[in-house]
Amino acid sequence: MQTLFINIKELLQIRETGIDKISGSDMAILPKIDNAYLVIENNIISDFGPMKNCPKLSDATIIDATGQVVLPTWVDSHTHIVYSGNRIQEFVDRINGLSYEEIANRGGGILNSAKKLNETLEDEIYEQSKIRLEEVMQQGTGAVEIKSGYGLTIEGELKMLRVIKRLKENYPIAIKATFLGAHAFPMEYKENHAAYIDLIINEMLPKIASENLADYIDAFLETGYFSVEETIKIMEAGRKYGLEPKIHVNQFTAIDGIKACVENGALSVDHLEIVTDEDIEVLKNSKTMPVALPSCSYFISIPYTPARKMMNAGLPLALATDYNPGTTPSGNMNFVVATACIKMKMTPEEAINAATINGAYAMGISKTHGSITKGKKANLIFTKPIMSFYQLPYAFGTNLIGKVMIEGQFI
Ligand SMILES: N=CN[C@@H](CCC(=O)O)C(=O)O
Ligand SMILES: [Zn+2]
Structure with a gap:
């Protein structure tokens, strides 16, 4: 079945096959077609171009997108949307x-959420979490990474990862699960870090791997949380089970964790509110995607990731929400893009590259998501009629999303 969209005001983020991320000065370029058509077939993007080349497809459903901007759905590569309760106090x-x-x-913070999570039944956590997932899908997110890390016990971590697995099974959106047992030391391990690391490596990881519950492994590498040495142990252990690391680092301090x-x-490497020249040097010529989380900076009043300095050094940058109950109780990628423009001085082109193709790279799905490319999933945002895509970050806080399509279906 084919659907042909015609008269698209701007078709954004059009890319050839094989481009997995955008770096440095190239981030300022967001390829687009004005007055475009787009064809999707069997939930996949099959063709696009300027209206003057629009094919005559007699059997296709034709949808007129006059005035609308069309772009790939947001890729949110860093969230903690599975949690229990809230941290309003x-x-x-x-x-x-x-x-x-x-x-x-x-005893607040992560341990507060861990207490609530361990006291809540799996079904109840699923019910609470699915509301957040449905909310972000309506806001234009078409792929999301979700971390555990509010269990901090074997049962709690498994419970979170099983909830993520159910979300994967029940929703059309691409979901990647990340095991974050190394999010904080539970009170009883404050003076015995080695025992908690042992629990993670020798008890949690084997169970998680045997149920195939995680795609990636994470740790909170930070002063007062997991040291460089402890995080290396976690990364090495994850690797034995085929889990690539995606690490929280440099949120408050720079302690050579990025290296x-x-x-x-x-x-x-995610957060990066504090970035040194040495950190930038080690990221150059690496395959590691730096990920900035501006909603977190906004909500807890910490510095914003120095995006300009990093892009000037030739680095790529991705943007994600960090949706969690403590530092970022918002999963709105539209706000992230606007805040990146307003506070981090990224141009709209740079911010959209960071929130689409580079986000897809940061969750290992850039072959299928993150750009308008023939053969990729038909995951599309259709805006309301607007003047240009610049209006998206300019009119921050206004919902300019008309419709969201995930895998060829309007949701
Ligand atoms: N920094 C570590 N983890 C989360 C927040 C954890 C929390 O406060 O619940 C973050 O990415 O901001
Ligand atoms: Zn986080």
């Missing part, structure tokens, strides 16, 4: 002057 505590660190030191991640073949 911590939000108010921060307004009243406490820092993220002070709240965590009182360790690159040397261990990390697919992505």
Whole structure:
């Protein structure tokens, strides 16, 4: 079955086959066709071009997209959308002057979410999480990575990963699962890190692998959380089960963690609010995608990733939400793109490259997602009638999404 979209005002992010990511000055270029047509066939993009070359397809369903901008759905390569309850009280505590660190030191933060998660039944966590997944799909997200990391016990971590597996089975959106047992040390292991690392490596990982519950492995490499050496152990253990690392690093401090991640073949390094010249050097000529999370910077008032400096050095950059109950209770990629433009001074072209093709690279799906390319999934955002794609970040906070298509179906 073919569907032909005609009169598309701007068709964005058109790419040849085989482009998996965009780096450095190329990020300023967002290839597009004005007044375009697009054909999808069996849920796959099969053809596109300028209207003057529009084919006559007598059997196709024809949809007129006059005034609308069409672009690939957002790829959100870093989220924690499976969780229980909320951390609204911590939000108010921060307004009243406490820092993220002070709240965590009182047993709040990640440990607060872990307590709630371990007290909640799997079905209930699924019900809470699917609402968030459905919400972000309506906001234009067509692929999402979801981490565990609020269990911190064998049962809790398995419970989270089983919920992610159910979401994968029940929704058309591409989902990758990341095992984040190394998110924080539970209270009882505060003085015995080795025992918790042993639990992760020798108890959690084998069970997770035997149920095939994870695609990637993660750790919170940060002062006061997992050290460089501890994270290396986690990465090496994951690798034995075929799990590539995607690591939280440089959120608050730079402690040479990025170097360790690159040397261990990390697919992505995420957060990067604090980035040194040395960090940039090690990322050059690596296969590791840097991922910025501007909604987190916005919500907990920490620096924004130095995107311009990194792109000037020739690096690629991806953008993701970090949707989680503590530092980013929002999964809205439209806000991420707008904030990247407004606060990180990325151009709309750079931000859209970062939120589509580079996001797809950061979750290992750029062969099928992240651009308008023949043979890729028909995962498309149709905007409301707008002046140009610049209006997306300009009118931040306004919902300009008309319709979202995932795998050829409007949702
Ligand atoms: N920084 C580590 N993990 C999450 C937040 C964890 C939490 O506070 O629940 C993040 O990416 O921001
Ligand atoms: Zn995160």
